[in-house]
Amino acid sequence: MKTFERIDFKQADCALAVDSILGMVEVARGAGEPWALSWTPKLLREEIQEAELYGVRSAESRELQGFVLLRFRAERAEITLVAVFPSARGLGVLDHLVSECAALSSGIDLEVRADNVPAIQAYERNGFQAVGRRPRYYADGVDAVLYSRG
Numbered sequence: 845m846k847t848f849e850r851i852d853f854k855q856a857d858c859a860l861a862v863d864s865i866l867g868m869v870e871v872a873r874g875a876g877e878p879w880a881l882s883w884t885p886k887l888l889r890e891e892i893q894e895a896e897l898y899g900v901r902s903a904e905s906r907e908l909q910g911f912v913l914l915r916f917r918a919e920r921a922e923i924t925l926v927a928v929f930p931s932a933r934g935l936g937v938l939d940h941l942v943s944e945c946a947a948l949s950s951g952i953d954l955e956v957r958a959d960n961v962p963a964i965q966a967y968e969r970n971g972f973q974a975v976g977r978r979p980r981y982y983a984d985g986v987d988a989v990l991y992s993r994g
């Protein structure tokens with residue numbers, strides 16, 4: 845069984861971890877993955893500067909497996925981006941990221957493309973409930989679904 849642990853981004857390997865995040869998102873954007881399309885390197889760098897960044901890594905290999913960017917409003921946390929590295933998907937890394945967010949806030953909000961089935965399945969399994977919808981929110985006409993937990 846794989847075990848995961850939280851990454852301390854204040855450690856010296858922070859720049860490497862940030863580079864791997866930028867690289868992973870840029871590969872996804874280049875491949876046309878819808879979730880990544882709006883995350884240009886410039887926008888992502890700015891979000892990493894301005895939001896709170898948390899990650900989990902494999903306890904065995906110490907490699908970064910996934911990350912979440914959070915904005916805090918009052919007591920609640922808004923997830924502005926969450927992603928798991930392709931090689932670690934389907935292993936429950938998102939569960940660990942959500943636990944980190946839950947420990948830091950009294951509730952979590954996010955929005956997701958209505959066609960992002962893996963993300964929606966993982967959010968619902970983690971106790972998120974759909975609370976609203978923004979019709980044709982994304983540039984390609986897909987709705988945004990608003991999810992909340994706590």
Ligand SMILES: CC(C)(COP(=O)(O)OP(=O)(O)OC[C@H]1O[C@@H](n2cnc3c(N)ncnc32)[C@H](O)[C@@H]1OP(=O)(O)O)[C@@H](O)C(=O)NCCC(=O)NCCS
Binds near residue numbers: 929933964969
């Ligand atoms: C959405 C995402 C964060 C889920 O993270 P995860 O740690 O893989 O989540 P889980 O392990 O709970 O798997 C979630 C679902 O992914 C699907 N999945 C399983 N294996 C997979 C794989 N190898 N590759 C892709 N998806 C897989 C399954 O449908 C699974 O649902 P199930 O467990 O109910 O069958 C991850 O797929 C990801 O990073 N996607 C790209 C970024 C993204 O879409 N972010 C959300 C933006 S709002």
